[in-house]
Amino acid sequence: MPGYVRPIADERDGLLAFLAQQRLVLRTAAHGLTDEQARSAPSRSALSVGGLVKHVTFTERGWMDTVRQRRPPGSAEERSAASLENFRMGADETLEELLARYDEVARETEETVAGIEDLGLPVPVPPGAGWLPRDVDAWSVRWVLFHLIEETARHAGHADIVREHLDGATAFGLLAAAEGWPESPWLKPWRPADRVGQPASPLRRTL
Template sequence: MTTPPQPPLAPDELVSAAGEREVLETFLDLYRAIVTRKVSGLSTSDATRRLVPSRTTLAGLVKHLTAVEREWFHGMLGGARPTPDDDWGVRDDDTVESLVADYLTACATSREICRGFTLDDTVPSPRLGRVSLRWIYVHLIEETARHAGHADILREQTDGATGFDA
């Protein structure tokens, strides 16, 4: 009896025996990519359509996650001053492409900032006192994965697309 061919390993599976930092970075990048795929191919009209009673939209999720990247990595770790913004509100001139490009830029900046820290390095937090890079990674994985799940449901409501890659 032959074994059916196995699909290639996913990024999270490839790091199953890697070090802690590589695992954390890989999982965060995995969920970042899922979020961008969930809006891929949609019109701005579809991505900004409200399908639930809250202000949550696919475009708003991307905008919110961009603000989260900037708050935790750029602000807490990098010392950048946050710019006040309604991080769920999509402006008239926002497009799917511009929101995704802004998110990808924010994620790239976050990666660069993190290179200067160890997982045990801590920074001041107004609410928590001090937080480690390790804690920030776990928090961002949780936040991004939760919103990737929201995006999955909203995408299915938009055009029926389902699954990890749709």
């Protein structure tokens, strides 16, 4: 997928395409990282690239649970605690596993939305979480997709900053490397050699 979303056919296609693009941007921040680097929080923030991938995966799956009216395991308090924990990439987790899980959730989102005829279908606001509105009974599937784009884009920006703190790599150089863009006078694709002595991990996904 290039740096811009392809032409879209309709609202549904556009929402899914822009969500996919933001997932790609976040994944690209992980391009070429080792597990240790993905786990690292190099800035004053506690955020890491791996933790951000883990969090958006947890969040997107949670919203699909809400759309499908599937009750996730545990109480609201336990789910809130899990949400905070899912900002941290565990010592026993690998970046490859986290990205594979993100792909699985993305496929589930696309399948779920494809099976819903009307994007205006009401999605009841889950009870029990203090940060959710008390004056709204339901959103729509359309609202959920807009929110997922917003949430993913926010954390993709976080991941860009964390990655630049790690090794100086910036978003367009990484995207050029992941997508195989040719080098030009104004853009040099990131290369594994730019990170001396560290092996790269191939993370490109075909969308």
